Amino acid sequence: CTVDGCVWMIRCVSSSLGASCGASTLLGLLVTYVDDLLVLCGAGPVRAGLLQVLVSMWECSAESFLTATTPLTFCGLEIAAHGSSIEIHQKRYVDQLLVKYDFESVKPLNCISMEKVVDEDVPDDEQLRDLQARAGELNWLATRTRPDLAYYVSLLASTLKKHASWSRQLATKVLKYLSGTREVGIFFHQASAGTSRGTFRPETVLDVFSDAGFAGFGTRSQTGILICWGGAPVLWRSARQTTSATSTGEAELTAAALAVQCGLGLRQLVEEWVDTTPILNLYVDNTSAISVASSGGTWRSRYYAVRGQLLHELVLRNQLNLFHVNTKEELADT
Numbered sequence: 001c002t003v004d005g006c007v008w009m010i011r012c013v014s015s016s017l018g019a020s021c022g023a024s025t026l027l028g029l030l031v032t033y034v035d036d037l038l039v040l041c042g043a044g045p046v047r048a049g050l051l052q053v054l055v056s057m058w059e060c061s062a063e064s065f066l067t068a069t070t071p072l073t074f075c076g077l078e079i080a081a082h083g084s085s086i087e088i089h090q091k092r093y094v095d096q097l098l099v100k101y102d103f104e105s106v107k108p109l110n111c112i113s114m115e116k117v118v119d120e121d122v123p124d125d126e127q128l129r130d131l132q133a134r135a136g137e138l139n140w141l142a143t144r145t146r147p148d149l150a151y152y153v154s155l156l157a158s159t160l161k162k163h164a165s166w167s168r169q170l171a172t173k174v175l176k177y178l179s180g181t182r183e184v185g186i187f188f189h190q191a192s193a194g195t196s197r198g199t200f201r202p203e204t205v206l207d208v209f210s211d212a213g214f215a216g217f218g219t220r221s222q223t224g225i226l227i228c229w230g231g232a233p234v235l236w237r238s239a240r241q242t243t244s245a246t247s248t249g250e251a252e253l254t255a256a257a258l259a260v261q262c263g264l265g266l267r268q269l270v271e272e273w274v275d276t277t278p279i280l281n282l283y284v285d286n287t288s289a290i291s292v293a294s295s296g297g298t299w300r301s302r303y304y305a306v307r308g309q310l311l312h313e314l315v316l317r318n319q320l321n322l323f324h325v326n327t328k329e330e331l332a333d334t
Helices: 045-057 091-100 125-142 147-159 164-180 248-274 287-295 302-316
Strands: 007-012 025-033 036-040 072-074 077-082 085-089 186-188 205-217 220-229 232-240 279-284 320-324
Touching: 007 248, 025 045, 025 248, 036 045, 091 125, 091 164, 125 147, 125 164, 147 164, 147 220, 147 232, 186 232, 205 248, 220 248, 232 248, 248 279, 248 287, 248 302, 279 287, 287 302, 287 320, 302 320
Parallel strands: 205 279, 279 320
Antiparallel strands: 007 025, 025 036, 072 077, 077 085, 085 186, 205 220, 220 232
């Protein structure tokens, strides 16, 4: 792929595979990570032929095939088949974390609540290394299969250098939360199985959700982003904004602009696979941000005006659809 050099497309370049295979038909994907290979292709002569060529080129270990009874692991991600659905999770890694910190038998938390941050408490070198290690370990989960941890890990990473005790308490709460949610993963369904939004979303649509927690911690707001393809989450992000917004509308507009930028990048990759340009649907729960994005207008500073103009131009080009949703339907709610 032009966008991602670690992803290779398996395409039909002749009609030798049958009348159903037209020129440049996408038959599967090959994902590479250093010396690990993941072939996303159905059983048949294409997959068998590809594996035969790979084995003839390099010395490879025995192949592992995903079946209804046999899961497989790729780069620490555990992949399991459930009927017409695919589940990706990291249960084994969660168990290892809980054993490492002796949390496998603690009383689990159903949700994570945070106390008001205390006065500055700078950690010493040993404490800092420990907190950074915990943040890194949790980040491996938050960026792979656990979007529900993204906000807390972002907060932990941004506070651990100045608030040692408070950060350690947060890390402890996250581990207790994991002890009760170790079975959580991401499911990818076939079209007939429906999606989290209740109806199947075509592969030519990317649903982009953005939200902002206005000055929730300190003076800078927190951006939350979730992008779904086919109704399943494929990209998410939670991060503190780089500047302090003076209103909820400014914070929401900043979050929306970043979400659309992420969507534009992901769209380039999907476009290579589906041979068409997917439309972006942006869902925001703030009417003032939508008004600026859809109608242009003058904002208080150039910083926000530029972001509003970007969204406005995409709307005018019919490359972006804007929708207002209530907070309960805002999947990126922080």
